[in-house]
Amino acid sequence: MSLHGTYEDDNIFAKMIAGDIPCVKVYEDDIAMAFMDIFPQSDGHTLVIPKQAKARNFLELPGDYVGSFMQRVQKVAQGVEAGLKPDGIVITQFNGAPAGQTVFHLHFHIIPRWEGKSMAGHGQAGQASPETLLPLAEKISAAIGRAS
Ligand code: AMP
Secondary structure, three states: OOOOOOOOOOOHHHHHHHOOOOOOEEEEOOOEEEEEOOOOOOOOOEEEEEOOOOOOOHHHOOHHHHHHHHHHHHHHHHHHHHHHOOOEEEEEOOOOHHHOOOOOOOOEEEEEEOOOOOOOOOOOOOOOOHHHHHHHHHHHHHHHHHHO
């Protein structure tokens, strides 16, 4: 998949928004949805996606949507910080397959980091069970709720 192309309505994140496939959700409003990455690069690896825009990548996100969407990215990152108390947070985002993108609905990765604890590479992590992800998601969503 190149940097530009046709948005495919049946991509996995669009199916999550539609509720057709499950995810471990931490946040949702009319602008964005956030959920646990099922192949987490570190504990608490969270993805934030726009709900309304059919954008394959950040370059395609309509300009008048950028502000409201990035507010949600920040809100979820603040929830990750408050809920999991990491020492640092990586926020990253890939545009086009040559850049490492594998799912073609825009998403931001929020990856907490702890001193002395390594992080798996992008696309290198093993699959996590819902039992592992749920308690982390609960801490993040509770922290977002407390801040709202
Ligand atoms: P990217 O490679 O930047 O396009 O990121 C796609 C991300 O989606 C990867 O970090 C995957 O681990 C993650 N992912 C793929 N399938 C699922 C799924 N069913 N639930 C949650 N995260 C997923």
